[in-house]
Amino acid sequence: MCLAIPAKVIELLPDDMARVDLDGVTKEVSLGLVEDVALGDYVIVHVGFALSKLDPEEAAITLALFAEIFESLREPVAVTP
Numbered sequence: 001m002c003l004a005i006p007a008k009v010i011e012l013l014p015d016d017m018a019r020v021d022l023d024g025v026t027k028e029v030s031l032g033l034v035e036d037v038a039l040g041d042y043v044i045v046h047v048g049f050a051l052s053k054l055d056p057e058e059a060a061i062t063l064a065l066f067a068e069i070f071e072s073l074r075e076p077v078a079v080t081p
Helices: 056-074
Strands: 005-013 017-022 025-030 042-046 049-054
Touching: 005 025, 005 056, 017 042, 025 042, 025 049, 042 056, 049 056
Parallel strands: none
Antiparallel strands: 005 017, 005 042, 017 025, 042 049
């Protein structure tokens, strides 16, 4: 199974690269597969490559779902005999 994550472009770098923010973690990714990416855009990132641009509202919904999943994993699981 593959997972692609929405990330916000926080810096455009030379050679079709960008620095993105992944919920507080910054990472350099390639923009070689996506055209017309601007500072502040959201992109879908998979293994170091931006695959497509994402609408900011859709990015917010997706990131909220990831946060909800993460929080549910932190809750203790009740085991009944």
